[in-house]
Amino acid sequence: EAIHNYCRAMDRIDDDLGRSVFHADAMADYGAMFQGTGHGFIEFVHGAHSGLLVHTHQVSNISIRVDGDRAGSETYVTATLRMKTSDGALAETRSLGRYIDQWERRDGRWAISHRHYVHEMDDTRLVENARYATDGRRNRTDPSYGSLGTVEREGSA
Secondary structure (H helix, E strand, C coil), rough: CCCHHHHHHHCCCCCCHHHHEEEEEEEEEEECCCCHHHHHHHHHHHHHHHCCCCEEEEEEEEEEEECCCCEEEEEEEEEEEEEEEECCCCEEEEEEEEEEEEEEEEEEEEEEEEEEEEEEEEEEEEEECCCCCCCCCCCEEEEEEEHHCCCCCCCHH
């Protein structure tokens, strides 16, 4: 659930939900993109994604190994980011990578204690023939909050 909450937090630009996925002292290693804390990465993404039109993160191939109050996981991620170019054209960047996470359960709550993002590939292309307007919202007015609620459960990985 926490892995999926991370993607939801990125796409809805929900900083509180994003921070809930990381322990306060968690480190985040995104290579050349970002080095710092997990909470710092959430703030970094908020600023970077604010200039985009829309973005989606999907995860797959999730492997988790649990040993007591510690766990390790590998999660494949595809992020698709849509933006306007400087000349007004519509462009899309697709980025593929893996989250290599170390988890800890502290006071009954599972969260990431260390994340290493492994970047695999990316590409950017011009978008042609986009036919429908975006219905999703990048905040808590998105329809999902009415269905899922605004208070997220803590303590599950």
